[in-house]
Structure formats: structure tokens, C-alpha cells
Amino acid sequence: MKVILLKDIKGVGKRFEEKNVSDGYANNFLITKNLAVPVNPTSLNMVKQMKERGEKKKEEEEKEINEKLSKRHEKHEALEKFRQTSAMSKQTTSLGGQEQRA
Numbered sequence: 001m002k003v004i005l006l007k008d009i010k011g012v013g014k015r016f017e018e019k020n021v022s023d024g025y026a027n028n029f030l031i032t033k034n035l036a037v038p039v040n041p042t043s044l045n046m047v048k049q050m051k052e053r054g055e056k057k058k059e060e061e062e063k064e065i066n067e068k069l070s071k072r073h074e075k076h077e078a079l080e081k082f083r084q085t086s087a088m089s090k091q092t093t094s095l096g097g098q099e100q101r102a
Helices: 023-030 041-101
Strands: 002-005 018-020 036-038
Touching: 002 023, 002 041, 023 036, 036 041
Parallel strands: none
Antiparallel strands: 002 018, 002 036
């Protein structure tokens, strides 16, 4: 029996692969545990939609991650700039204090 796997199954195949397995294994295990669906036009269409939704979700997650990384990078740059200016101001104030003592 030909089935489309809905999840990765060790020793059988990966998600969305079309596999030929024994009828008993398909009916008694894979299909009853919602790990696979039999191949027919409606299941092919369903799997296609699931793939598209998965790809959209993945793209959105990547976009969100990239936005977070860019914000983090901007904050890091601002912090480094602040540290540099604060270190310079400390050096100038410490130099100014030494000149007054002399």
C-alpha cells in the first residue's frame, strides 16, 4: 500500500515522502496513529497544503529571528559606543584632576 508519511519514521522514511509499505503495517500502525495517510488525490492535495503552510511558517520564523538579531546588533553597537564615550570621559576627567594637583 502506498502511503504519505506525516512524520519522520525511523527505518521507513521522512515527512511527506511517498512510501510503499505492507497493508497491515499501513492500516494497523501508520494510519491508526496518524503517522501516514493513504495515497489518493485528496491526501495529495492535503499534503501539498501542509507543505505550503510549513514553508510559510518557516519563512515567518526566519524573518522574526532576523529582526531580533538586527535589533540585538543595534543595541550592542549603541552599548559599545556608550562604553567608548564613557571611557574617554573618565580618562579626560582623570587627566584634568592630575593637572590641578601639580
